[in-house]
Amino acid sequence: MNATPLAGNLDGVDLTGAGGRNAVAWSVFDSTTPANTGTFAFIRNGGTGGSVSTVSNEATARHLTTSAAMLDNGETIVVYTRTDGDPGTARIVARRLSASGSPIGDDITLVGAADRTNVPDAQVVSTGDGFVAVYRDGSGQLVATAFSADGTQTGTRNLGAEPSSRSHYAVSRGEGDTWVLAEISGSNQVHVRNFNGVTPGDVDQNISTSGFSSTASLSVAMNEEGSIMTAWNAQGGGIFGAVLGGPSGESPFRITASGLANTMSIANDHRGNFLFAWEQGGQILARVYNGTSSFTTPADFSVIASGNTNSNVQAHVSDDGVFTISWIRSASSGGNT
Numbered sequence: 001m002n003a004t005p006l007a008g009n010l011d012g013v014d015l016t017g018a019g020g021r022n023a024v025a026w027s028v029f030d031s032t033t034p035a036n037t038g039t040f041a042f043i044r045n046g047g048t049g050g051s052v053s054t055v056s057n058e059a060t061a062r063h064l065t066t067s068a069a070m071l072d073n074g075e076t077i078v079v080y081t082r083t084d085g086d087p088g089t090a091r092i093v094a095r096r097l098s099a100s101g102s103p104i105g106d107d108i109t110l111v112g113a114a115d116r117t118n119v120p121d122a123q124v125v126s127t128g129d130g131f132v133a134v135y136r137d138g139s140g141q142l143v144a145t146a147f148s149a150d151g152t153q154t155g156t157r158n159l160g161a162e163p164s165s166r167s168h169y170a171v172s173r174g175e176g177d178t179w180v181l182a183e184i185s186g187s188n189q190v191h192v193r194n195f196n197g198v199t200p201g202d203v204d205q206n207i208s209t210s211g212f213s214s215t216a217s218l219s220v221a222m223n224e225e226g227s228i229m230t231a232w233n234a235q236g237g238g239i240f241g242a243v244l245g246g247p248s249g250e251s252p253f254r255i256t257a258s259g260l261a262n263t264m265s266i267a268n269d270h271r272g273n274f275l276f277a278w279e280q281g282g283q284i285l286a287r288v289y290n291g292t293s294s295f296t297t298p299a300d301f302s303v304i305a306s307g308n309t310n311s312n313v314q315a316h317v318s319d320d321g322v323f324t325i326s327w328i329r330s331a332s333s334g335g336n337t
Helices: none
Strands: 009-018 021-029 038-044 051-056 066-070 076-082 089-097 103-115 122-126 130-136 141-148 153-161 169-173 178-185 189-196 199-208 218-222 228-233 239-244 253-256 263-268 274-280 283-289 301-304 314-317 323-326
Touching: 009 122, 009 314, 009 323, 021 066, 021 076, 038 076, 038 089, 051 076, 051 089, 051 103, 076 122, 076 130, 089 130, 103 130, 122 169, 130 169, 153 199, 178 199, 178 218, 178 228, 189 218, 189 228, 199 239, 228 263, 228 274, 239 274, 274 314, 283 323
Parallel strands: 009 066, 066 122, 169 218, 218 263, 263 314
Antiparallel strands: 009 021, 021 038, 038 051, 066 076, 076 089, 089 103, 122 130, 130 141, 141 153, 169 178, 178 189, 189 199, 218 228, 228 239, 239 253, 263 274, 274 283, 283 301, 314 323
């Protein structure tokens, strides 16, 4: 989609979908025109139709996190940060949107008021008929809390302390109520686990790496066969990935020989493959992996050739195999999403 050009700063952008539908959510901070500040979503029910919905017009300070998950019934859950009139504090909340984009009920508070300079981040993932919010609490613990579709809490689990030097993690839905979590942990490892709701699944593995770039970026996805792909920026340059459950086991493989991805995203294509998209050097590129470390495309394909920096690339593949990639254009290109 191309939204109206924005004068303010775009914060988190997240792309989600279910069946043939998808949605993108984002937050805007506009110090010049505070009324433009808020959290928004664009829901598309097939084709190119859709409209922008307002999730929140809370406009006192910059939003710090935005994540979205679409349920099987077409509702979208958006997790975002709001300050409630106090620019010094913030809290993380979830909001339900109907299939048409209308807000449902009130905000669900995940993390209460906290010092805004140290506010934790959060991500949300669909479990089909409900959702799980994953967030760091005020003591640095990673927590998963499950909800039914109507917002009723159904369970919670402490996932362990986040290493003080690392706070990067990624979540993605598998099949049914299964989802996967990847974390940059200590000792140069990527820690991968899967869950059914908040119950641990059968995957709990550490992937040894040669180290991580200070430009940390991490992504993960699980396909319908149970294979998991994760990717990260490597120390010294280059992007590495690993597939758990494929013939290559957990051995990392090189995706690019040099450079770093400002942002990256992996999506399950519902055919045993993974769509990997990333931004590097102003370009947005994509390629398809066949559930191992091998390409199914003969070469990278270019989504956009230039004009983007730190573009928050997000990828999604619908059940019918249509690829959708969202990103933030640079200011010179209109600042669109």
